[in-house]
Amino acid sequence: MAALTELTVSEAVRVLSEGGTTSTSLLEALLQRIDQHDGAIHAYVSIDREDAMRQAEAADARRKRGESAPLLGVPIAVKDLFNVKGQPCTCGSRMLEGYIAPFDATVITRLREAGAVIVGRLNMDEFAMGSSTENSAWGPSRNPWNTDCVPGGSSGGNAAAVAADIAFASLGTDTGGSVRQPASFCGCVGLKPTYGRISRYGVVAYASSLDQVGPVTKDVRDTALLMNVMSGLDLRDSTSLNVPTPDFTTALGRDLRGLRLGLPSEYFGAGLDPEVERAVRAATDVCRSLGAEIVSVSLPQTKFAIPTYYVIATAEASANLARFDGIRYGARVKADSPLELYEQTRARGFGSEVKRRIILGTYVLSSGYYDAYYLRAQKVRRWIRAGFDDAFRSCDALLTPTAPTPAFRFGEKSADPLQMYLSDIFTATVNLAGGCALSVPCGFSATGMPIGMQVIGPALAEETLLRVGHAYEQATDWHLRRPQLKASV
Amino acid sequence: MSWQADIGLEIHVQLRTRTKMFCGCPNAFGAEPNTHVCPTCLGYPGTLPVANADAIRLTVRSGMLLDSTIGLRSKFDRKNYFYPDVSKNYQITQYDEPLCIGGHLDIVVDGQTRRIGITRIHLEEDVAKNIHFGSDSGVDFNRAGTPLMEIVTEPDLHTPEEALAFLQALKQVLQYGEVSDCNLEQGNIRCDINCSVRQVGAERLGTKTELKNMNTFRGVFRALQHEIPRQIRELERGRSIVQETRRWDEASGRTEAMRGKEDAHDYRYFPEPDLPPVQLTEEEVARWRAELPELPVARRARLVQAHGLPEYDAGVLVADKEVADFFEAALQAGAPAKAASNWIMTELLARVSETGASIHSLRITPAALASLLQLVEKKVINGPTAKEVLALVLAEGGEPEAIVKQRGLAQVSDTGALEAFAAQAISANPKSVADYQAGKPAAFEFLVGQVMRLSRGKANPQLVRELLKKQLG
């Protein structure tokens, strides 16, 4: 049998239920591997081992009593922006140094009810703003496939941990690609569900109308399993959708006959790395061979996606991050007046990318500029949405690259914010349009870096995405490859 | 030169809901600091607002009471500004799509009725309370996030008297609507005043000043009494009015400019992405309209018609909804209408105005008043005794009937006993008897008094007179 830490979630569930191992053994194996490898990867910002062990023991006790639950005893790691009662939640920022969450996010509650063991907090770009984890106040995470490369971001810790088998699966968030792009950079599966499918309550907000919780997993089946547990109406989140949660695993194991998949020409143009293009086109051929009909579509609004995204996301962020003022929680700089308290605390607490986005977002809402930027972006957003509606009239889902390039090197883009923003070009449109999208591994570059294919669907079409992703995964073995890690201890 | 003032009010009214606007914490006054709080109203990262349906209903009801147009579609917006009493450093409010648009309220000043325009009514969340110490300040978030309705008037008011009349009329309507308790001590109503002056006949309004955070009606009245002449004086001296925020200082009786606010007035309003828009249906609005409580004018007419009260009495009773409610509750319990009205208007309202408390906080209940008045009506006790019983109830509470029994206060209507008292009075006062027979009516009254005294005040006065007349021949 493979090492315990190599198990997927579904395999771990099976082994646990067959009595082949215990939750405490799984956790011990995981913690041991983290000790061996996280020094080099830096996927985690903190781990409460005692708390995790208590949860694992409780899960084992539940199993002994004959109880069962979908994820009973499986350790799951979370991005450092989920409130988990009694645990820190820094969002990769000095601003929240010392903060202890007084409540569980709704998804955490649901995972606990499903028997999961919540273990470890994963590194991220500060307040989810970034595409490389280089914006974390606690230092970047490294890509397990090449530690000179970024793991992507903002959920970079998620993807690095899952790729390095130092997490069985993880919970991230995706505002403009923050789950899918790191999944693609690290060779994992990442899903951005439909907005409202999973409650945002307790998840620290970046851009409220775009944020969505999404899993990063080793394969598509695990994504389906986690979606079963996490989805559904939450009365604490007014934007949570009142729709039934299907059994997402029923979408697995089917071929692609009868499905029409579109290739948007704008996603295969200038700026796309040739190796990425080759890999995604090859993946398209695999889908065709599985029975899908491949059609060409056009999304002429694509070039407006990044400007629209950066206006809307930063505007919302400028308000969402106003609450960090050193009064009720978090770090504080001593001051003689409230004004000075705000200005100094925020100057000290926020990193440069966060400041940049707060200033951009404040500006686009400010008097005299609202109509030209914010209001206009909201209208363009509707036009982008209309473009997707048109495309989905002629196909069931779209196939695109997840990111224009494989993982880049540290420092390669961090000096030029605009270049960094452009790495969200294929992903941010989906958040704007209100659809859902899945990234699955579809090959490697010549230098051995993973490449991801994105499957995009309209709202609530997760089952279609999982069906395509799983069929493709079954026909290929990209998701089974593992990076060679040098033990750091 | 003659001047006219133009006054508009922005009135903030705390709604009578059980819970806050966007979380389930209690909406209650007077608790220990920071005990009615949760992560949401403390602005914790990751928390989300969910709007209170009842606050929306009460705001729409207010709009109906003020003849507003109900905005079937409305939404919430974020108003961005940093202040320690705003937990998220933005306030959730309604910017360009409020729940109610337009409307009016009639006021009567010096016998003249004037119609004052309402611009809009919207719903927002209240802020926390700051408490100032010597070198720092403390923040109590109990009030943070409680539902606050803002009513904005047109600049239709011209005098301090009109502003006061408007606030009183508004308070009456909102209390009748059961929208707010309108308790001024608890800060249920606070307002900002916009005030400008112009020459009579001038077309354009003058430059206005804003007087912030007025929390008593008297304060509004006095502040305007000061601010209007101040502006006129400035203009008559050839100066111009600076558009600014001023503060009313109750102690010195003056308004003064507030120090330059740190805030630039760039609130960066934008639609609240955490809250879907509110879409009311015609049916819902119609149902709410059908549930509207009776308003003072209708109630007064009904009291006159159904109970034969004089117009004046009905007017006094309905002026305060709680008083009218007390009256009607007493009727329900069997009190005769005219007597109840008399007793409430004289005895109870006197007590209310002495103590400043509400009529419901008196120790007499409507049922107790009814029972007391029935005792009088059935001649179990006489008027003076009834007043005595009322004083006891007001002081100690209790049931009038039980008090009368316990203390033996029932009036004596036993003819045998009274005949004996009459005979005793006649034989003890031969001079008075002689005077009476000589045609001096005062002598008869003296004898009546003697019989009452012998009965310790409990004799039925009517009966005493009859018996005396009979015995004196």
Add this chain to the structure above:
Amino acid sequence: MRMTDSARPSDGFDVAYVARLARLHLEENERAQLQGQLEQILSYVDALKEADVSGLAPMIQAVETENVLRSDEVSPGVDREAALANAPEHRLGLFIVPRILE
């Protein structure tokens, strides 16, 4: 005209004004760098002006819904100790801030 905090430049992006609105103190070098970076980003964002948005309503929600309300019922909050547990400074049950001048 009297220069106040609320006076703003007639046009263009002024990082100092915006940073003040956002309550961010910036050092001189930061200010210069951000001014340049933001001007570059804004000139890229200006592409929005080329989009034909006539007749389009603003899209505020990713998935559009309406009327999500709660009934007026009390739900448990946190006790005072928990409310103050994360506060950098508290006294007498209150969150303490530098003296607020009204």
